[in-house]
Structures are given as structure tokens and as C-alpha cells.
Amino acid sequence: MSAASATVDGFGPSGNASRAVNPWLIVVVVSMAAFMEVLDTTIANVALPYIGGGLAISTDDASWVITTYLVANAIILTASSFLAKRLGRKRFYMICVVLFTVSSVLCGLAWNLESLLFFRILQGLGGGGMVPVSQSILADTFPPEKRGQAFAAFGVAVVVAPVVGPTLGGFLADNAGWEWCFLVNGPIGILSVVLVWLVLPKPKLAERERLEQEGIRFDVIGFLLVATFLGSLEVILDRGQEDDWFGSNFIIAFTVICILAFVLMIPWGLTRKSPLVDFRMLATRQFGSCFIVMLMAGAILLATTQFLPLLVQQSFGYTATWAGLVLSPGGVVTMIMMFANGRLLTFVQPKYLIATGALIVAASMYGLTNIYADIDFSYFAWSRIYIGIGLPLIFVPVLTASYAGVPPDMTDQASALMNAARNIGGSIGVSLGMNVLAFRGQFHQSRLVESVYPSNPAYQDTLQKVTDYFVNQGSSVLQAQQQAIAWIGQQVQIQVAFLAYVDVFWTLMLLALAAVPLALILRNIKLGAPAAAE
Template sequence: MAQAQAPHPPLQGMQLVIGTIAVSLAVFMNVLDTSIANVAIPTISGDLGVSADQGTWVITSFAVANAISVPLTGWLTDRIGQVRLFLASIVLFVVSSWMCGLAPTLPLLLLSRVIQGAVAGPMIPLSQALLLGAYPREKAPIALSMWAMTTLIAPVAGPILGGWISDNISWPWIFYVNIPVGIAAAAATWAIFRKRESVVKKAPIDGVGLGLLIIWVGSLQIMLDKGKDLDWFSSTTIVVLALTAVIGFAFFVVWELTADHPVVDLSLFARRNFTGGTVALSIGYGLYFGNLVLLPLWLQTDIGYTATDAGLVMAPVGLFAILLSPVTGKFLPRTDPRYISTASFCTFALCFWMRSRYTTGVDTWALTLPTLIQGIAMAGFFIPLVSITLSGLHGSRIPAASGLSNFVRIMCGGIGTSIFQTAWDHRTILHHAQLTEQANAYNPVFAQQMTGMGSVGLDQAQSYGLFNNMATQQAAQLGVNDLFYLSSAIFIALIALIWITKPERAGGADAGAAASAAH
């Protein structure tokens, strides 16, 4: 049995500065990749000769692989050591980013993204551990606030950087930009942290549980991604994938509840705080992330925005998020986190309701205002909900609880992307059918429109083609409005989950560390 190790002394001076920058660079690179590809999906899809909904697999493949690898962080840390695992995660992330940029076809790009997502899993929880170990205990809030700022800036920079690169260079460079950042982060991490390795021990791994986890999550995600192309349950492939996901999930739950060393501690769901907080956070994140992908896709495919302009529309979300997050952290210990979470969800609902009023003639201000307000919601979204989720847990259970909550959240982000893309297609088709069913010679309004088009020199075929294009654009607009409105309603409904919890007051730096794990 490994002997207990005395904690390493805090870093000081330039070592502390360089160590903080190194860890922050790695986190920035990781979080950036969750959003940098969002605005580039139409460009990637067109270049690789696939549809836009197939292009969204670039996002979901990363998210699902990342979700599966997160629960393994604790076991890998015991076997390899914190510093070595963190370094390996950075280096492999750089290699897989290079592979993404070189990929000539969608299957190879998706394979590279799966590898990238898998190796990224340990990076965020280990970055928190290294930072907290590098700072004196009384300065832990400073370390965590700097860490949180990084995770808020990266999603804002992602769409802007991704859009500019797609428009002005070429899409592979959205992955190549990770290479110099990753090399710098790895070199600095090795220089500062190599003598601060954690104790290594031989820990058992739940191989059966891990295998079942991969089977049911993978089957579910492939089913959601391929469903539209294969006409859902009229396809044998989709039926088989659905059955595999359901059976695999059932076996996974039974196995994990009875295993001696489960890869995921499902008994945590017996706690109302954990269940209410995790479900509210995960569904809310799935809605947020699904819309984060849908909005720039709609702007580019139907409103005529460039990738750069779509990225700039998404950028204001970071303004209030960055300014107000420290305020949230300051007031959280003094108030009931349920109030902050409720205000956050109401603000999200307001943003999506405002977007549900969009028309095809929407102007830049109408697009930007809800995004700006959404930053207020973001500032009160993560930290209060995770403080609720982890409330009342013994310190020894917090890493497992944080890992499980993170796993569910990331998985819901990937699933949300797939569902939103499919739902948008279905609603667009439905609205198009409703709009065109009135297009016949017996409708005097339609006949008048056709006559008007003919008077400007269009023949009948051209007039019908122009009308169909207008109907298609309007149908896509109505479809995206439906999803914005539904998102608003779901956020309101989720407030009930927040209030079934009864959070207990947690203490200082430990609570902050746990809460920061939400990101």
C-alpha cells in the first residue's frame, strides 16, 4: 500500500506565475475546442462534401468521448500520477489536434475528434488540483477565480476565432492553433510541476462498467446522429442501436450499483441535492449548448452571415459572464444558491423567448441583445448549481460526485446538439409543408403573387422556384423559433428541480473547488 505523502509546499514568485499561466493555457486550449468548431460547421461540411447535420458530428464526437473519459480521471491519476497524466493529456491533445487538421475525410476527422475528446477528459479536473496545490490554502479563491475566468473567456473567443479562421485562412487551422499553445503549456508545466508528482499506486479498474459505459453512450449518440439520415425507426440500424443503448444502460446501472470499485458511483443519485442539481445543470447545459450550435448554423445557412459575423454575434455572452462571475462567487456563501440559480434560469428563459420572436429580416442589434443578456445567466449558472449538487457530501465523496455530475453534463451537451439539429430539420419540413399547401391556383393571394412575379419577367417555373426558396427560408425561420420557444419553456420548468433540493452551507475553499469543477 502506498504511504501517505505530505503535501507539496505552495509555489512562490515567478514559479507561481508561470505555473498558473501553464495550467490556464492548457484549460484555455481544451475549453476553446468545445466551441471553436461551432461556427465552422458549414465550411467543414462543404469542404468535405457532407451535409450540415453530418458536420455537427464534429462537435458531438468530441463531447461524448470527453464525457466517457472524465470518470476515468481518478483511476488514471492513481496509476500514472497527476503531473504525468496532465502532461500526457496536453501532448496527446496536441497530436490529435494535428490529426484533425490533416483529416481529408469526415470519418478520419471524427476519429481524430474522438481521440481528442478522450485525451482531454483528465485535463480540467487535474488543472484544478494542480492549481489548488500550488497556492496557499488561504489564497485558493484567487486560484479558482483565475481558473474560472479562463473557462469563461475560451468559449467567447472560440466562435470569433473559429469564424475568422474559416473565412480568412482554412478550417484545419482551427485545430492547428492548439499546437503552439499546447507545446508552451506542456513545456511550462514540466518545468514547474515535474517535482510535485502525486503518489502512484495500483488501483483496480472497473473494466466491465467502463465497457458497458462506452457501449450504451456510443450507441445512443450514433443513433441520434444517424437517425435523420436513416429515417429513424424505419431503419433496422437505428432500431438495433436503440436496443443496444437501452439494454447496455440497464446492465450498466445494475453492474455499477453492485460493483466493488464502480467506474461511476450511481448511489449518489439517492441524494436529492445531487439528483436535483445534476439533472437541472445537465439539461440546462444541453439546452444551452444545443442552441450554441444551432444559432450560428442558422445565421450562416439561412440569414446569409459569414462565419466571422456569426462568431461576433455570439461573442457578447462573455461580457457579463466575466464581469459578474466574481460577484456570484462573493455572494454565494451569504445567500441561498437556489435564488441565484432561479434568477439564472429565468434569464435564460427570457433570452430564448426573445430569440423566438426573430424574423428573416432580423437585425444585428436584435441578435446581439439576447446574447448580451445571456451572459448574466451564465454568471449564475454553474457555480450555484454545483454547490447545490455537492451540498452535504463528505469530502471523500466530492471527487466522485463532481466526476459523475461532469459526465452527465458533458454527455447532455453532445446529445443536445444532435437533438436540436434533428428537431430543426423536422420542424422546417413541417412548416414548409404547411406553407406550400396553400400554393395553388384556387388561392387568390398566391395567384396574385404569381401574376406579380410574371409582370417582372419571370416565367412560371422561375416564379414557382422563387416562391419555394422564400417558403424554405421562412420554414427554417419558423423551425428555429419553435426550438427557441421550447428552450425557454424548459428552462422555466427546470426551476422546479432546483427547489426540490435543500442545500446545506459548505465551507470556503473546498466548496469553491468543488463548485469550479462544474466548468
């Protein structure tokens, strides 16, 4: 198949469409929709304080806006392979874009937390099918020797969008209101629907007819088990800290449900003719390792794009716009690296690129464990630049490696599972970070206040000096003493926050390091040609 044109969906040699389309035009069209969908995983991150203030809820409750979207995304991803075949890729793709666009506008019009979360779930369901179908389109459009470059171009949308999201979200939240973080998808979604309609030809129904002839039906029970498992897992992660973990009957109940769903869905999937999730793929060394690495990469990507803006807003007084701008230099570097990866993958084994990227990310996380009160903008920007170098070295190679040996009729399943891994990992990363932040914050506060008591000579000395300072500023002795006590308490809270964020970055560093051995056990693939299945 030529790199200059491709027959689309069937996008490729096995396709059924009647006309040729320039494959790079297909890349542009599917990347636009994917960019919009992935953008919404992080565009609200820096706007969480605004959302909390606007809806009269805490920042912790507002974080559900992020995680509910990711979980809904992951749930529908598991069903996207069947739905794309049953409805046809183009039709399913357009349904997803329309649902995503409409629900985005409704998110901007939400009147309370419950309505916002409901519309975010709809938005996640709509967006969940867009990225895997895009990837399977590209996998079938391009021959193996060109897939690295195609995934690199497409990867700009998947990896850069979460970085652009906070910058754009911060600007919109500061200047137009948090609602516009969602309303902005309206015109972009309409344009995307038009382009998909014009560029992607209507497929014939060969795949649908094959499913009907073979009696393959949607795995409803499998879908319900997966949805129950992922949904209950998210509830446990999000509410565990607030509800005192297993001291709460609510958390215990959801834990039992989560474990039961997990235990049932594996034998169910292994005994079905056409399971919703093909666990046999996950059991292979190549695809299974790629799946786990993608879980880790998704956790780091989403966690860093949420906690770094929160840190600079809460502890350094940055506005939402400046918090977003902290991530911008990394976004530019990421874009450059994505295109460089396309070249690197023509002569470097994916496993070495993944391991290198994980080490770079780990080094960046280690750098963030050294934060202190006088750190300037450039320190955070440079840390993000290093992450922007490392993460693309993980994402594009792991996608390329995951398709090695996957039969053409399983590319939809592979795409769905890899994107589910990214979103599930992102959701777990955000929830894990929130729990580490809360738990370690309590720990550090209990330890720091041990030294803040009236009979402590160091405390007395500090109190006297700060009192003298406020007296010199014109306060009475009594007022100055009260101000000094308040100032000392404020300094304790600042140190607690710093130490808690340091623990979050330590956790993410260890997660990045854990991806290195997993990358190195991947087998070599024949660069520029498909590899045999394991």
C-alpha cells in the same frame, strides 16, 4: 490553509508534495489547458459549412465533428478519477494535454470525414481528463470559503471558451481555412505542457500505493458499459432523424444496445468496491440534482452556440466571422459575470443563483422565438448578452453546490461526473436541436405548401405581382413567370427555416425552465464552510 499558498498533489492538506505554490498561479495554469479543451467544443461550429464543403459532405454529417468530440470527452471523463489517482495527477494531466495537442494538429491535417472523426475522438479522449483534474486540483488547493472565487476564475475558461470558440473559428475559417480551427491548438498546447511541468510539482506515490494495497483496479467492465451506453445513445440521436427512427433496423439495434448497457451498468456500479461511476453519489438529493442541472446547462450552452451561428449564416447571409461576432458581446458579459459570481457566492445560496440564471436564460430563448427576416445584428447580440448573464449564474453555483458534502477522496469522482454531465448534456442538446430542426422543418414545409397551389387566389395575386416586377426588370413574360415561381418557393423555404429555428428555441426555453424547480430543491449550504454529506 492560507489563500496565498498551497501544497499541491496532493493539492491541499492531504497532499504529499514537498513545496508550496501560489494557488492563483495554479488557477492560471490549469485554466489555460481547460480553456483550450473547452474551446474545441465550439470552435468548429461556425466552420461546419466550410468543413462540409472541404470534405464534400453535408452540414448534418459535418455536425458529427462536434458530437463525436463531446461523446469521447464524456466517456474518458468517467475514467479520469481512477487514472488521475493511478498515474498521479500531474502525469495524467500532462498525458492528456499532449494527446489533445497532437490529435488537434492531426485534425487539421485530416483528408476525409472518417479520418477527421477518428482524430476528433482522440482529441476528445485527451481533452476529457483535463477539466475534471483541473477542478479537483482547485477543490483541494483552496479552502471551502475560497472555492467560490477559485471556481469563478476557472469558470471563465469553461463558460467563456465555448463563446469565444465560434468567433475565433469564424475568423480562422474565413481567412485561413477550417483546418486552422484545430491547428491553432498546436502552439498553445506546447506552452501549456511547459507551464504544467514547471508549476505543478511531481507528486509522491502515496495514492498509487494505497490503490495497490487495497487491491483497487480499473473497472474495465464498468468502463465498457458506460462507453457503450454513451456511444450508442449518440448514434441514436445523431442518425435517428436521417434513418427514420424506429423504422430503421439500424436504430432499433442501437436502441437495444443502449438500453441493455444502461440496465447492466447500474447494478454493476452499485455492487463494485471501487466502481467507475459511483451511482450512490447520483442518488443523493444534492449531488444528483446538481448533475441533472449541469446536463441541462450543458445542453443549452452548446446548443445555443451552434444554432445561433447556423441561423444567421443560413438565413441572414452572415459570414462565419460575423456569425462568431454575434456571440462576442455575450462572451464579454459572461467573463464579467463569472467574477461577480465569486462574490455573490459568499453571501447568496447557490440554489437561488441557479434558479435566477435559468429564468434569465429562458427569457432569452423566448426572445429568440420572435425572430423575423428584418432582424439586425444587435438583436442577436443582445439575446446572447442575456444568455451570458444567465449561464454563469448556473455554472459556478452548481459546481460549488455539487462539492458540498463530498469527501476529499471523492473530489476527483465528483469533478469527473459534473464535467461528464456538461459534455453529455451538450451532445444531447446539439443532437436534440438538430432533430427538432429537421422534424419541424418538414412539418412546417408540409403546412405552408398547402396554401401554395395554382387555384389559390392569394397565390395567383402574388404570382402576378412578382411576375410584373421581373418584367419591369427586363425579363420576358415567360422568364419573369419562372423567376416569380422560384421566388415564391424561396420565400416558403425561408419561412420554413425561421419556424423550425423558433421551435428549437422553444425547446431550449422549456429546458431552462425545467432547471428552476431542480435548483430550488437543493438544500442550503453553510456559506464559507463545508456542508455535511447527505
